[in-house]
Amino acid sequence: MxxxxxxxxxxxxxxxxxxxxxxxxxxxxxxxxxxxxxxxxxxxxxxxxxxxxxxxxxxxxxxxxxxxxxxxxxxxxxxxxxxxxxxxxxxxxxxxxxxxxxxxxxxxxxxxxRIGPDDIVRYLPGVTKVRVENIDENALKAAVEDGGEPSLTAIDPDYAARLVGTVDVPLLGKREVSVIAVLRLAGRQIQVVPRDARIDDGSGKRRPLPAAAQSALQKMFALRIDPGTLPFDVVPTRLRARDGTLEITGTTSNLVFGAxxxxxxx
Structure with a gap:
């Protein structure tokens, strides 16, 4: 046995x-x-x-x-x-x-x-050391409480991100700038639309900015990428921040590989 x-x-x-x-x-x-x-x-x-x-x-x-x-x-x-x-x-x-x-x-x-910071930074002249962060409802509420536009709380955090990068700010030198942005898909085109920009005051705290400075920094972080035809002819259906990248998800069907x-x- x-x-x-x-x-x-x-x-x-x-x-x-x-x-x-x-x-x-x-x-x-x-x-x-x-x-x-x-x-x-x-x-x-x-x-x-x-x-x-x-x-x-x-x-x-x-x-x-x-x-x-x-x-x-x-x-x-x-x-x-x-x-x-x-x-x-x-x-x-x-x-x-x-x-x-x-x-x-x-x-x-x-x-x-997944598009990482090394690719993203090439589309943002004047910005270095870029990183992508997720954002949630609490962070959006905190931004409003700290002087941001009330409309920030209407943003869906599933389709938003915080982009952080280093910018040479006049009179202040190189400072870390944090931007809350909405993520959109226009066909195959990726769009990052800034809604709120903040600057590190030197102590690690992110401070809101006057309207003129706010507008200038938001323009620096506005992003449009058209990757063209995607592998497997995937049609993009979702853009979100994930694991420090911009992630595009899409579907396709009836594929044939061969010959x-x-x-x-x-």
Whole structure:
């Protein structure tokens, strides 16, 4: 009995190892396909979700595949992080692991692009050391209580951010400026619309400014970025601040990868 149990455990271990090994090979094949389709210099990270893998591989149907690529060039942006959640993927195992052409079909996908401070700062002349921060209702109320326009409390914090950067202020020298801004999407264009600007008074406190100075600093932080056609032909649906970046999320459907081209049925 003991030997039988040991044999069962060993067999299960071998099956699990074989499952993960096959998944790793398939992930590598998908990664190479994504590299070619997106014209990347390196293979992106690919993860095939769901266990066991082999049952999905035999049918050629995969519930979910995650693709992540860092420091991608999109339009005038140089260091974009791209994440894609591919759902309802059809990819015959023979094609994935074979040496011939591969065709991958995707029912629908959600794509996420993250634009970091290094790209953002290039669109803000006169501003350095930029960072992006999330903002909440309490912060908006505090800004009003500290001299800001009452209309700040009407801003939806889910579609707003605080941009902080260093500016050479006349008579004061280099100071950290904090701007509360509304985030908007106009088609594929990203828009950051400043609503309130504050300056570090030298003690670490952010002070409101007179109207003229307020207007000048807000203009410095106004931002418009048009990245052009996004990977997988994703249509942007949401722009928000996340993890120190501006994050664009969108969806697409009926993708076909293969034969050197990507098509979408949308």
């Amino acid at each position: 003991k030997r039988f149990l040991i044999a069962v455990v060993v067999l299960i271990g071998l099956l699990v190892a074989a499952d993960y090994g096959a998944a790793a090979l398939a992930e590598s094949a998908v990664s190479r396909q994504m590299r070619d389709q997106l014209n990347l210099s390196d293979d992106p990270s690919v993860r095939i979700n769901g266990f066991p893998f082999l049952t999905q591989a035999i049918s050629g149907d995969y519930r979910s595949i995650e693709v992540t690529a860092d420091r991608i060039q999109i339009g005038e942006l140089d260091e974009v992080q791209v994440r894609a959640q591919l759902r309802g993927v059809e990819a015959p195992l023979g094609e994935l692991l074979g040496s011939g052409s591969r065709t991958i079909r995707v029912r629908d996908a959600e794509g996420t692009l 050197g081209e990507t098509t979408t049925g949308r």
